Amino acid sequence: MGLGSSPITFVVAGALLSYILFTRLQLYLARRSFIRQNGCEPCPKRYNKEPLLGWDVVKENIANKNERKMLERNQKRFHDMGVNTFLNKMLYMPMIITCEPENIKTILSLKFKDYSFGNRKHAFGPLLGDGIFNSDGEKWHNSRHLLRPNFARDQIADLEAFDRHFKLMLKHIPRDGSTVDLQNLFFKLTIDSATEFLFNHSTNSLRMSEDDTNNEDAIFARAFQFAQDDIITRLRWNVFNFLRKNKEGEDALKICHAYVDKFVEQAIREHQAEKLAGKPDDDRYVFIKELVKQTNDKERIRNELMNILLAGRDTTASLLSNMFFQIALRPDIWAKLREEVASLEGRLPTYEELRNLKYLKWCLNESLRTHPVVPGNSRFAIKDTVLPLGGGADGKAPLFVNKGTIVAYSPYAMHRRTDFYGPDAEEYKPERWESLRPGWEYLPFNGGPRICLGQQYALTEASFVTVRLLQEFSKIESRDPNGGLWEEGLTLTVCSGNGVQVGLTPA
Numbered sequence: 001m002g003l004g005s006s007p008i009t010f011v012v013a014g015a016l017l018s019y020i021l022f023t024r025l026q027l028y029l030a031r032r033s034f035i036r037q038n039g040c041e042p043c044p045k046r047y048n049k050e051p052l053l054g055w056d057v058v059k060e061n062i063a064n065k066n067e068r069k070m071l072e073r074n075q076k077r078f079h080d081m082g083v084n085t086f087l088n089k090m091l092y093m094p095m096i097i098t099c100e101p102e103n104i105k106t107i108l109s110l111k112f113k114d115y116s117f118g119n120r121k122h123a124f125g126p127l128l129g130d131g132i133f134n135s136d137g138e139k140w141h142n143s144r145h146l147l148r149p150n151f152a153r154d155q156i157a158d159l160e161a162f163d164r165h166f167k168l169m170l171k172h173i174p175r176d177g178s179t180v181d182l183q184n185l186f187f188k189l190t191i192d193s194a195t196e197f198l199f200n201h202s203t204n205s206l207r208m209s210e211d212d213t214n215n216e217d218a219i220f221a222r223a224f225q226f227a228q229d230d231i232i233t234r235l236r237w238n239v240f241n242f243l244r245k246n247k248e249g250e251d252a253l254k255i256c257h258a259y260v261d262k263f264v265e266q267a268i269r270e271h272q273a274e275k276l277a278g279k280p281d282d283d284r285y286v287f288i289k290e291l292v293k294q295t296n297d298k299e300r301i302r303n304e305l306m307n308i309l310l311a312g313r314d315t316t317a318s319l320l321s322n323m324f325f326q327i328a329l330r331p332d333i334w335a336k337l338r339e340e341v342a343s344l345e346g347r348l349p350t351y352e353e354l355r356n357l358k359y360l361k362w363c364l365n366e367s368l369r370t371h372p373v374v375p376g377n378s379r380f381a382i383k384d385t386v387l388p389l390g391g392g393a394d395g396k397a398p399l400f401v402n403k404g405t406i407v408a409y410s411p412y413a414m415h416r417r418t419d420f421y422g423p424d425a426e427e428y429k430p431e432r433w434e435s436l437r438p439g440w441e442y443l444p445f446n447g448g449p450r451i452c453l454g455q456q457y458a459l460t461e462a463s464f465v466t467v468r469l470l471q472e473f474s475k476i477e478s479r480d481p482n483g484g485l486w487e488e489g490l491t492l493t494v495c496s497g498n499g500v501q502v503g504l505t506p507a
């Protein structure tokens with residue numbers, strides 16, 4: 001008698017099967033009672049038609065991305081289905097998609113511990129390691145604890161440094177009114193200022209001529225861009241990423257890590273020498289110098305710096321770009337802003353003065369509403385849990401969330417809901433902020449324990465750059481090749497797909 005049909009094999013197989021059936025039944029009963037206790041009802045709307053893998057959604061998303069209409073069409077899905085929460089599936093992954101503030105508050109704050117980042121860590125990991133932007137649980141908590149005090153200071157942003165970088169940017173803006181792409185300059189300005197603030201060494205890309213491409217800083221800036229784009233490719237390839245050959249991506253990672261390591265080692269050396277010599281602290285705030293006071297773990301410092309560079313660079317540049325795209329189309333808004341800034345009588349603004357520019361604040365808020373720089377985001381349920389809305393025929397009942405479900409949320413769609421912002425929700429209208437005091441329905445910087453740490457830094461930099469441009473130029477004119485119809489340039493953040501082509505008239 002062969003082993004395969006021995007009585008022992010039957011007993012073992014039977015016991016295993018009974019165990020599986022028993023645990024399945026137990027899970028089913030526990031879930032049924034959990035669903036009842038929480039008053040959950042099923043979600044009536046599902047987007048994917050192909051039930052197993054959701055191939056139809058994958059194909060549609062690729063087409064939307066190629067036509068630069070991902071955000072607009074995602075928003076349309078809510079409209080077409082007449083709900084604010086629906087079910088979906090992509091590459092087998094069960095998903096719940098929502099633009100309901102109460103649901104988003106629940107994921108990010110009230111039931112924060114029920115969620116993690118899920119697969120996102122594999123995509124971001126090679127560049128960012130275990131830094132704040134890419135870790136969960138205990139590791140994230142330690143990172144937040146290390147970094148938060150550095151952001152809690154009132155005046156973390158250095159206005160003098162911003163002005164130095166601004167003056168370099170100014171040299172690239174033609175004074176004869178010919179067309180310039182401001183978006184391209186904003187991206188250079190923010191990497192230059194962020195690297196100075198973080199590493200105590202600026203990439204100085206605004207100082208370089210177009211063919212000055214082979215110095216160390218330019219090589220880093222290119223490698224960082226490549227490594228960042230590679231994150232998106234990894235997110236798209238998902239579990240199949242291991243099939244991809246990617247020598248250029250691996251080289252980019254090595255270049256980025258080596259570049260930052262050099263500054264970390266230098267900062268540690270300098271800190272030790274200063275401690276020995278009993279030298280007092282420098283007045284100027286430099287992030288890397290603060291970190292080496294707190295830890296001498298080189299890899300940890302490098303990871304955190306890389307995380308903050310990624311979190312802070314494209315976001316601020318995109319905010320400036322999206323806002324200038326809108327105001328270049330509106331001479332009336334430019335005139336109002338110039339009137340407000342005239343109170344400075346041509347001087348550089350102080351922090352206090354920047355904070356008090358009310359109309360400028362409305363313009364920034366409105367840009368972040370119509371074009372939230374992080375337009376979509378998601379979390380992964382690590383246990384069975386509940387969302388307060390989305391269940392039942394009217395979507396008003398609680399909705400059960402199975403462990404292993406991705407809950408994706410769309411600030412872009414939420415910020416354009418007419419029930420919150422009125423029938424003109426799609427319009428760029430800074431004046432609406434005169435009376436608007438939104439809660440969770442306005443979420444450009446996220447909320448809850450993982451709220452953006454750099455909000456003040458970003459708003460200060462964007463305000464400063466805008467004020468300086470208003471002081472230097474009396475008029476702005478849009479030269480958008482698409483006639484002023486904004487097209488999305490969607491990567492990890494969203495800016496204008498056609499840049500911000502404008503002509504400026506010196507004041």
Ligand code: HEM
Pocket residue numbers: 132133144307308311312313315316319373374377444445446449450451452453454455457458459
């Ligand atoms: C307009 C500019 C900005 C926007 C719209 C923005 C938005 C966001 C959002 C939505 C998140 C949450 C991401 C998530 O948890 O999935 C976030 C996190 C973060 N942001 Fe910003 N950000 C901006 C600028 C900055 C700047 C300038 C810095 C640093 C100098 C920064 C540092 C961070 C950090 C460190 C986190 C991670 C916080 C954590 O997970 O605990 N951000 N930001």
